[in-house]
Amino acid sequence: MKRLLVMGAALALTVASAQQMQGNPNLRGEITVWSWDIAAKALEANIPGFNKLFPNVKVRVLDLGNQATYDRGLAGCAAGGGDLPDVYSVENNEAEVFWARFPNCFTDLNTLQPAASTLRNQFPAFKWTELTVGNKVFAMPWDSGPVVMFYRRDIYNQAGVNPATIRTWDDFIAAGRRIAQATNNRVKVGVIANGQDDEWFRMLANQNGCFYFNNEANAVTVNQPGCVTALETVKKLIDAGIVMQGGWNEQIQAFKAGTVATSMFGAWYEGTIRSNAPEQSGKWGVYPMPASRPGGVRAANLGGSALAIPASSRNKEAAWAFVRYALGTTEGQVTMLKEFGLVPSLLAATRDPYVNQPQPYWGNQRIWQVILGTLGNVPAARGTQFFQEARAIMVKTQADYVAGRFPSAKAALDAAAQQISQATGLPIAR
Amino acid sequence: MKRRLWWRSFWLHLFLTPLALLWLAPLWLMFVFSTHPETAIFSTPTPILPSNQFAANLQSLQSDTNFLRTLFNSVMVASIYTVLSIFLTSLAGYAFARFEFWGKGLLFSLVIATLTIPYFAVVIPQFILVAREAKTLLAILIGMAVFGGIAALLAWLRFSPALGRVLWVGYALAALAYLFLGVPALREAMTFDFRLTNTWWAVILPSLANSLGVFFMRQNFLSLPASLLEAARIDGAGEFRIFFRIAVPLVLPAMAALAIILFLASWNDYLWPLLVLSDREMQTAPVALGSLIGLTRVSWGGIMVGAVMTTLPFLVLFLFLQRYFIAGITAGGVKD
C-alpha cells in the first residue's frame, strides 16, 4: 500500500512560514457550530482570536457528543437540509456518506471567496481525499490522529518496564504482564471497547496497511493479511488479561483512578488526558505504538476531522471566515494544539516553534516531535460512504472472535467481509 | 380457622414487603442520587439518604441543556395534544357508537386493526412527511380544513336528497382533484421556507391518529342509555347539540381517564420527538434528558434531577388520582 509522503516532501515545497488572515469588521452575524468533546472546546478556544479579526461575528459552539453530531447531521440532510448549524464537524472517515447521499446538503467550498482550491497546498494531499468529489470541496481538513501510546511513567518505572524496549506487540504484552504483577493485577495497560467499538482493530489494521475498504473505495479488503494480524493481536491482548474492556467514559474513569497505565489513541487524546486528570501532571509520557513484527511500521491514524458548511446556512461568509481562521491559520491551529492537543493538518502549523517545546504535563518530554514524527509513516486508509455500516459489522465480528466463536481470525474476517459486501454491494477484493 | 388465616396473612406480607421495597428502590435511589454529587453516587456503600446537592445538580443540568425550557415544551406539547386528541377521538368514537352509516364496519375495523400494527410500520413515512415534505403536508392540511368546512356547509344547508347526492359526488371529485393536482401545485407555489421539524406541531400532529382513544370513547358512548339520546332527538335537537350537551357530560369521567393516559403517553414519548426535534430549545424533556445519557462531561446527578423532575409530578398525581390512571390502563383490557 502507498505510503504517505506527508511531511518531508510537503514541508520542503511550502515556502511561507506562517499562515495568517486578514480581518474584516464589516462581516456581521451569528453562527452556530456543532462539534463534540475536546474538539468543541478547541473551537471555542479560537473564538477570542477570531473575534479580534472579526469583531462583529458571534460564534456559538454546541457540544452534542460525537455520535449525536453525526446522527443529527445525517438526519438533518435526510430531512431536506434544515435544522443544521452554520459550521458542522465531521470525522474524515465518516464524511463521504454525506457527499455521496446528499450532494446538495453542504456548500461547495470552491464557490466561496476565497475558493477552497486556493488552500489546497497548505494541507497534505491525503487529507482532501475524503472531502472532495470531482471539482467540489465539501469540507476543510482540521486535525489528524497519529496514534501513539500515552503511558504512566511512574507505574512503568515501578514495574521496571522501559518503554523504549517495547518495539512489538509481543514486547507490549510482556510489559503488561510485568505491570500486572507489580500492581497485584490492579493496573491494566489498555482499555479496549470490545463489543462497543473496534478502534483497536482499526488502529492495528491501519498500521499493517489494511482497512475495511481499499483506497479506491470499490472493494472490501477487511479479510486481507494485515487485518487478520490486527484482529489476532487484539485477541492476544485480551486473552493475556492485560487490558480492560470499556468504552470512552470507562477509559476516562480508569485513567483518573490510576487503574490503567496506557491509553492507545489518536494524538487528540492528549487533551482528554490532560484536561481530565490535571493532578497527574508530570506522570505521563508518550511512545510510538509497537509494531506487529520486529522492524515493522509503528504508526497509524485514528480519527482526524474536518469542518463543513451546510448549504442551509444563512451566513456562509461568516462561517467560512471562522473555518478558515480556526483551521487555516497557524494561530488558530496552534491554539487548538496547545490547549487541547489537536494535531494540526495545516502544514505551516506543524512547523510552529511550539511543537519542539518540552511539555511539563508529559514529564517535559517533547511529545509533539514524537507524535508528528510518526505522521510520515502512516499508511493511507479511506472510510468511504459505507464506513459506519462496515464498522457496525466489524464491532460484532471482533466481539464474536474474541469470545471464541470463530476458529481463526481469518475465518472471522472472511465472514465480516461477506457481510460488509452484502450490506454495501461492493465486491470482496481478491 | 382464625389461626390459619393469620399464617396466610403472615406469609403474604413476608413475600410482598421485600418485593415492594425492591420495586420502590429505583425510584427512591433516583431521588436520593439527584441530591448527591457524582462521586458520592459511585461510592461504596451507596448513599440511601438524600443530601443537599439538588440545586447544584439542577444548575449543572440546566447548563448542559436548557432543561427548564424543555419542561415547558413538554407541558405545552402534552397539553395541546391531549385537548385535540380528546376532541378528535370523542367525535369519532361517538360516530362509531351512535350512528349507522355506509362503510362503518370497514372503517372501524381499519381503525382497530392499527392497534395490532407496530408503530414502526409508519414511522419512516411519517418522518418523510413531517421533515422533508412539510410543504406537501401543509397543502394537504389546508385542503382538509377547506373541504371540511365545505362538508359542514353542505350538511347544514339540507338539500333535497337528489340534489344532495349530486353535490356530494361533486364534492368527492373536487377533493380528489385537489389531492392530486392542487396539492402539488400549491406546494410548488410555496416559495417561502416552511419547516415543521423543531416545532410542537411536528410532535403533536402524527400522534393524533390515536385509535385506542377512538375505541375507548366508543365503548363509553355505547354504554349510555339510548333512550336518553333518542328523547333529545325527538325534541328536535341537532346531532352536534346532543353530542356536546348530553353525551359528553355523561362520559366526562371516562374522558378524564383518557386525558390522563394521553397526557402521560405524550409526556413520556421518546422515539418520535427524538426524530423531529433536534434544536435544544425545542426539545421535550425526555429527548433532552436522553441526549445527556452517556456523555462524559455530564454529571449523573444532573441526569437524576431531570429524571426526578419529569417523574415526580406524575407520582404525586398518581397517589391522588390512581382510579383514573387505572381506568385508562384497563381501557382495552376488560370488555363490558
Place this chain on the structure above:
Amino acid sequence: MKRSATPYLFLLPYLAIFALFWAWPILESLLLSFQNTRVSPPVWNLSVNWGRILGDAAFWDALRNTVLILVIQVPLMLALATALAVALNSQLLRARGFFRFAFFAPVVVGAVAYSAVFRLLFNQNGAVNAATGLDLNWIFDPVGAMAVIIITLTWRWTGYNAIIILAGLQSIPKDLYEAAEIDGASPWQQFWRITVPSLRPVLLFCLVLSIIGTLQLFTEPWLITNGGPGTATTTLGVYLYRQGFQNINFGYASTIAYAITLLALVFSIIQLRLFGRES
C-alpha cells in the same frame, strides 16, 4: 335511522389525520421497501432490500434478541403480575395503598427516566454491585446487558399488567370462591381451578400487548446499552433505527418494519387459532 352526512362529519377530522399519518404511511412503507434508497435519487429495485434481509446476519441477531426477550421476559413478567394481582386482591392484605403504589408507580415513569436510573444502578461502580458485593461489568457483558434490559422491562411493566389482571380478578364472581371454600378447596386449588381459567382472556390480552410491545422495543436498549455490547441487546427496533436514522437507508428500514409487522401478524394469528374461541 335515516341516511345523512352527519356521521361522516363527526368522523372527518379524525379520519383525515388517520389517513394522513397511518393509512398512507403503511402503504408508503411497503413501497419504500422495494426501492434502493441508498442512491440519490432512490430507484425501484424489487430485490435489493428483501433480498438483503434474509441473509443479513445483523437482522437475524436482532430478531434472536427480540425473541429471547419474548420467551424469557414476557412469561416471567406475566407470572409475576398474576401473582401480584392475586396478592393485592387478597382480603388479608394490610397497607393495601402502600403496596399498590409500590408496584403500580412504575406505570407513570417515563422510559428515558427509568432507563437512566437503571443504567446508573448497573454501572460497574453502581448501586447494584455495591449492594450485592458483585463486581460485574453488566453493561459490557453480553449476558449481563441482556439481564439489565430484562430486569428493567420487568420493573416497568409488571405493575401495568397486574393492574389489568387485577381488574379481571375483580370481575370473577365471588360465589365461585365461596362455593369452593365450602367444598374445602385450598387457596392453591382455588387459584388453579377458578382464577386461572377465568383469567384466560385477560391474560391473553396482556400477552398480545406484551408481544406487540416487545416487537417495538427501542428506548430501553437504546439508552441503557445502546444495543451492545456488539449486538447483544440490539432489538429489531434498535436495528431499524440504526438502518433508518443512522444509515439513512429508508428502504431497508421499511423492509425491517414490514418484517416486524409480519411477525406481529403471525403472532396474532397463532393466538387467534389457539385461543380464538374464548376471546
